[in-house]
Amino acid sequence: MVKPQTLRGFRDFLPEEMVIREQIINTLKEVYMLYGFEPLETPALEYTQTLLKKYGQEAERLIYNFKDKGQRDVGLRYDLTVPLARVMALNPNLPLPFKRYQIQPVWRADKPQAGRYREFLQADIDLVGPSSPLADAELIACLLSVVEKLGIKNYRLLINDRRLFEEYGLKDPEILKELDKIPPPYQNKINNDQIISLLKKKKVLTKKTDEKKLEKILGSLEPKSIKEIKGFLETMDLNSKKLKFWPGLTRGLDYYTGTIFELFVKGYKNLSVGGGGRYDGLVGMFLGKKLPAVGFSFGIDRLVEAMESQDLTKNIPTTKTRVLVTIFSPELLKESVRLAGILRGAGVKTDLYPDADAKLEKQLKYADKKGIPLVAILGPDEVKEKKVMIKDMVAKTQTQLSLEALLEKIG
């Protein structure tokens, strides 16, 4: 017999986890649409050469690619940005600005570890077309509203502008990559001199000229672009203090061309739950022209974990079912079937125990295990008196109600 198992880095989501995930995803969709972002979905498989366009070598290592039955070199979606770029190229008549959200899994053959899976769900928003700071502000306003709506406390959006590095001529990708790994001073009490020593010790900061440049960058004041974004947020009545300028933020990847930002939730390891920025050269890459864009990607799996770390998911009920209609005996079966039909007709999420031969005790245990808050019992007395016995599984009480009273109570 085949021993059943999931692949490492891949997970099943059982109902009680799914209920939480669905609630979070619905909140994201709701807020995304509140800001005028619209849904897009793209295939799981793409031509590998399409996927490789953005990341090159790094991707080659992490992309799940293979020859399909037609000997085409295909690969699983690595992120949601390259597919967006391809969609823009294939649909040149899409009205600009194009504001889309996309919530789909991506796959990376990375080493699984805390907060890192081989299959994970991304929830991206991108605003394609304008290059104005207002576009950046709109995107940030949307993501801050998501975080607020989810009830997350103690979070920060680190923000920086890649043009700062250009301005000072610091371009060595190794320095930027290592710099990005160092948490900001208010997180680890490190000062700028210590950061520079650290990078020297790591042997990435070797030139005196680079050291001087980095010193200036780390000491620089908040750029005008970020001030402008904060102004827009305040005008929208959003809390701009959640934006924390940190000149050491680089976001590793070198396709960013302007503002960059990364979301951190207090209490959730040192992992960001999402990141993004402006990348004016990427989305138009298949068109061979510049198509300005600013985007942000929530990692749903990390978002769920971050919310768990703040105890925000524990009050989400493990089931959406309101009531279990039990079956007292095979003779009274139809009475229960009828009641279930009436409750569902009234919009009450109702489970009907689908076996007339099960003991009532077993049915109650089922409701208890599932966390269904109410149980309806239709025994001979209830049927005779045209009533329903309702057991409250939380309060451990029971009452006989008329159908009208029951519908009044839970309808």
Added chain:
Amino acid sequence: MVKPQTLRGFRDFLPEEMVIREQIINTLKEVYMLYGFEPLETPALEYTQTLLKKYGQEAERLIYNFKDKGQRDVGLRYDLTVPLARVMALNPNLPLPFKRYQIQPVWRADKPQAGRYREFLQADIDLVGPSSPLADAELIACLLSVVEKLGIKNYRLLINDRRLFEEYGLKDPEILKELDKIPPPYQNKINNDQIISLLKKKKVLTKKTDEKKLEKILGSLEPKSIKEIKGFLETMDLNSKKLKFWPGLTRGLDYYTGTIFELFVKGYKNLSVGGGGRYDGLVGMFLGKKLPAVGFSFGIDRLVEAMESQDLTKNIPTTKTRVLVTIFSPELLKESVRLAGILRGAGVKTDLYPDADAKLEKQLKYADKKGIPLVAILGPDEVKEKKVMIKDMVAKTQTQLSLEALLEKIG
């Protein structure tokens, strides 16, 4: 430059298609939960040997399988039933009955044609545990409610019971397969004799004994199991006449053990938009024991197409955005930003044109193209008088409203 394209049999879903799909999917989820089914999700990739367990040779041809970076033989999800069986085996403590819904894409390297894609979305419900006809009725009640809720007119659920073939000892899979391809008499005016001639001509019905058996099957009356299901549906106040007994329905695959059913929508080709049945041997396959189950799978892509064929999607708005806030001039930018913030705070799905330098005409054209019904304009007069100019893009009218009146109107 890489020529961007999608793989054959794979599709992008642009916002106006996604809005329709999301609405349909939300209806499915809503009704599934109304009947006590709960969400489950499983990985896109499984060990190939897990996937091959159910279908054997046929699957080997259609499964997208490959060696991953760790040289594991893995494959893309071929359906949602095998993953369910694996979940049941990995989670022996899941309370039974287990009622789950699962809405995820599956992949098959099949030849693309009308209504058949290589990536398509399935929406399954399964009820695992009881083998009572009530379980079958619950499942059918749920799927009929979905169809009703979607507003589909003129549909039929063909129903049969595989035990009919066992009863008469007709087991040749080739006969059952060819028989399944023949539409029922009320669809193509064919009578039982003609069906038998057809199968003889196709050289699958060769033995006189099999012919006699088939004659009896085609002439048999509605089995008790189906009558019982209809009785339950009527008790739930559902229209049992939508169930159409057709003894020629076989559902090809031989893992079905009891009732089988298939959903047809009038006007949509000759393709079913979903099918299912009872299969008591399948879900427990990794456990090495019988675990009764009855399930149904909607093909979302076909469901969307079937609804389109009945003109049921044309009234779904192409965008969820209610209003576009335009920017009159760079000087008045902040006024518009503020208004967008207020509208969103009131829960109004609002797009803000993210470029202060665009001409008003261009912004109006954008709203028109997107199908956004209302446009807000804040010019110098409006700002002075603390009003908002609202253009109704459908009625082609415009009115100056106070903010209070505007929120009253669309809040």
